[in-house]
Amino acid sequence: MDTKKSSPALPHVTTSELFVGFLKVGLSGFGGVLPFARRMLVDKRRWLTELEFNEVLSLSQFLPGPNIVNVSIIVGRRFQGPIGALAATLGLMLMPLIIILLLAALYDQFAQIEAVRGASNAVSAAAAGLMLAVGFKMARPIHKTPWQVGIGVIAFAAIGLARLPLLWVLAVLAPLSVGIAWWQRR
């Protein structure tokens, strides 16, 4: 295993342990699974050190795809290769997928009831607020760097206001931002 050098004694973790560990993470996460993944990986099972977890997380956030799915891929791969990655991801997604489809079917049955629709609208409104708050929180570490604020504002305006296609926005903005970051570093 090529990731071994960051941890001298890589714990032995079997494929079924990976499946079960991530199965529990998938079941416990309400409104975001990452905190629960960290607790399982670092605090409870000690498959990763704090530092290793931060590295796995930063890689997961940098690459495209759902962050938590990327975490399960990297952790599964680290201990059991492709089968481990598959087991961890399957464990993570299995129960939430079943639950949400059951909920959706259930919702369809009761959507005509006005109180249910009212509740659903209000939950959407609150969830939109949570999303805005996450964005504002994530802006804290970058708000003192003017060019980063500029890139953030352009990304917001292009997608949120102008509703431009994401592919074109990223194709222009990502190289531009990397260019500035590279130039600013020296």
Place this chain on the structure above:
Amino acid sequence: MAAPVISPVLLELARQFLTLSLLSIGGANTVIPEIHLRAVEIEHWMTDADFSEMFALSQAAPGPNVLIVSLIGWKAAGVVGALVAMLAMCAPSSLLTYHFANVWERFREAPLRIAIQTALAPVTVGLIVASGYVLTRTIDHEWLAYVVTGTTVILALTTRLHPLWMLAAAAVLGALHTGS
């Protein structure tokens, strides 16, 4: 041998989410506006109201927030649609991550890696705020919704209250409001 007939909706779901998978830098939340654009305005799989209901469900259920994708697939083409959409959303990015994890470890201190991380952070922030904004525009049509969104933003920024309590309180308020 005739190829098995696959419904055009399933193919379209797969095509849309296969590309979105590789565009979702910073996670599933950053592509919410794009999902809305494609599902509601381009493909007409659902209305604005359906979309906000699916979003609410995905937030109120346990599990990662990428599950919104399975609900879009479900609305468009049933359970098979949900599985196809989910698989399409996860497979390309997972394959990329699997192979990239190896390379990335070796360049931990590389200046280019640090530059890329510094560069993508503000893009992600802009996209997530845009997600929140697009959702608000989609969902909030009356005063109660605006109040709920605003209060949630303030509570989430200033307190350590668990998000689930805010969703629960909103559900109760919404149900009572229509019931009166």
